[in-house]
Amino acid sequence: MRTAFIHGETGRYEAARFELVTLFTQRHPDEVSAELAMLLLRDKYARDGLLAHWTEADVAHFVAQTAPREALLRSNWAALPEFVHHWLDFLAEEDLLTGDPLDALHQTVDAAAQQYLAGMADPSEWGTEKFWRTAMIERGIDETDVDAVAEFATLVENGEADVDEELAERLDGDGETEEEALWLPPVQLSGEEPHxxxxxxxPIIQQVAAAVRWAESSGDPSEADELVEALGDTTTADLVLEWCERTGLLRMSDERIVPTLIAAPMLEEPGLLWTRLWQRFVLIEDAFREQLEDVDEDALPEIVxxxxxxxxxxTEPVPVDALIDFAAEALELEDSEALDPVVRTxxxxxxxxxxxxxxDEDEQSLEMRPAGQWAARESLRAFGFRVPTVDELGTAPAELIALLFAESPPQTQRALSEQWIAHRGARQAAADLAGVLGRVDEPGVRLAALAILEYAGEEGVAAARGLVEDECCGAAVRVWLQAAAGLEATRAGDEFAVTLDGMAATLEGGLEEFIADFSGQPTEDQLSLINEMAKAETSSATTLLHALGEYHPDEKVAAAASAALS
Incomplete structure (x- = not known):
């Protein structure tokens, strides 16, 4: 069972949630355990996707903030802290808990209990859904009665429901849980923040200075030739003027653009000005509105x-054309041509x-400079991404390391593995990876965990030896031991099982790529391979046969795959 989800993966998350809640409620069958467990897992899924990794900060956030905002307990408010204690013990007993020590987590629950109770007693700390559910319950309205709920909504709309409308408006949408956590692969930042x-x-500082000077001497939008000449073209001049307005350097006064009081001192602080310009870039939508009118006038933040x-x-320069294609894909556009001028601007x-x-001037390819990388990191965090560096992942759970390893380039994979193992210690790191190998039956995770295990040296070999008979990962471990340690450990079918893992990992990366690779072989070879898959009886074989049966373009091959499943 997987407990880390870095790109949503809703289906797998829901399966893990169901299994965890079922196991937990078997031990704690009281009436609120399932509801609270669902709330806790939904919140953790949205915050970082690491369902079994709990720090003191995570616990404090759930108890003191999430629970008062969303938990609707009609009686016995003490059930919530008690539930969290039980949940942490459950994870520890199942050997799933990672993060801070269990004793410290329990102490955090107790420390946050008073703030939790205060929030439960203060409707201004509630979320919108809890507020309206409470209002309906208090008025005897059955939440499942569609007509009764509609009638209540009409009363609210007409101001006849006798609710605190001012509070309701203030709570509207406040603090709602996001859908899922999204992680980017780790990077290694160079040096200190270099702004x-x-x-x-x-050059942008000089452009801004030119715009401020023009505003001081003229500021008449109808007489901007001097500014256009200084900045190169009208598009750049319009963009820089709006950018300066958004940054607080310029303002309108009697149909003229004039400098603000902070303009001169800001120009004396280029580091601060640079940062402010970067932070305000997504706000200059008016400068792009004409270019985006055939796409979506509000699309600038998503493109950025x-x-x-x-x-x-x-990890290597990206052609501008590729950036245009990525942006078009994000906006679900079939034709990327409309985004060409926007992206280039x-x-x-x-x-x-x-x-x-x-x-590369010839290929028009771009790469981040250190200042851009630092600034982009903060912007991406503001957009809601989890943006780790290699240095920050020393305390991360092994399952997360394996998932991030699989998405990283070779140089980052090496640094990530070495630094994580150095922080954990080779023996503990190897034990953590062995736990993932025995628990998560997914080819991508399995191959990544074994690749990281190699960096643990003798401790990695010792941990792998304990898994040679494991039903989930035994074949892959035996092949790994023979390759990494020279041990004669493999058995008939092991090499093929690992080959299937590799194919299934390709399928996880993208259906089209897998189908293209598979169908590129002669038909007889494809049919022979399907026949071997049918005998393999591994989860990877089953996954591959399902995909081939449903999506292979050759009806004969697809039929063979479907028949192999049965």
Whole structure:
């Protein structure tokens, strides 16, 4: 069973949630345990996706903030802290709990209990859903009665429901749980945050200074030729003017653009100005509105988010055309041509900030500079992504490390493995990885965990020896032991089982790529391979046969795969 979900994976998460809640309620069959467990798992899934990894901060947040906002306990408010104590003990007993020591987590529950009770007693700390559910319950309205709920809604709309409308409006949408946690692969940042040292020389600072000087001397929008000439073209001039307004350097006064009081001192602080310009970039939508009118006038934040996530995690220069395609995919556009001028305008401004530079003029490929990487990291966090660095993952659970390892380039994989093992200690790291191998029957996780285990040296070999008979991972471990330690451990069928794991990992990465690879072989070879899959009786074989039976373009091959399943 997987307990870490870094890209949503709703189906797998729901299966894990069902299994965890079922196991827990078998031990604690009281009437509120299932409801509270569902709330706790939904909240953790949205916060970081790590269902079994609990820190003191996680516990405090759930008890003192999430529970008062969302838990509707009609009696016995003490049931919530008691439930959390039981939940932590349950995870520890199942050998699933990772994070801070169990004793420290229990102490945190007790410490947060008073704040929890205060929040339960204060409707201003509740979420919108809890507020309205409480209002209906108090008035004897059955939540499952559609007509009664509609009648209540009409009373509310007409101001006849006798509820605190001011509080309801204040709570509207406040603190609602996000759908899922989204992680980006880890990166290694270079040095300290380098804004101040690059800012003074960044072309954007000179452009802003030119706009402020023009505002001081003229500021008449109808007489902007001097500014256009200084900045190169009308598009850039309009963009920089709006950018300056959003940053608080310029304002409108009697149909003229004039400098604000903070304009001159801000120009004397280029590091601060650079940061403010970066933070306000997603707000300059008016400058892009005409370019986006055939797409979506409000699409700028999503385009920026997409470009940043691609450039931030890239390990080699990214062609501008590829960035345009990524943005079109994010917006679900069939034709990326409409985004061409928008993306090129955005990257031109980032180049002017020295956040991005052209790595290859001929191919028009871009890569992040250190200042851009640091700034992009904070922006992506603001967009809601989990954006770890290699250095920050020393205390992360082994399952998360395996998932991130699988998405990282080779140089990052090595640094991630070595630093994580150094922090955990080789013996503990090997034991943690062995636990993942025995618990998570997924090929991508299995192959990644074994690859990381190799960095644990002799401790990794010792941990692997204990898994050679494991039904879930035994075949892969035996092949690994023979390759990594020279032990004659493999048995008939092991190599093929590992081959199937590799194919299933490709399928996890993308159905189209897997089908293309598989169908690229001669038909007879495909049919022979399907016949061997039918004998393998592994989870990977079953997964592959399902995909081939449903999606293979050749009816003969698809039929063979479907028949092999039965």
């Amino acid at each position: 101040p040292e690059i800012a003074a020389d960044a 988010q997409t470009l940043l996530s691609v450039l931030y995690t890239a 955005i990257v031109t401004q980032w180049i002017a900030m020295d956040a991005v530079h052209v790595a």
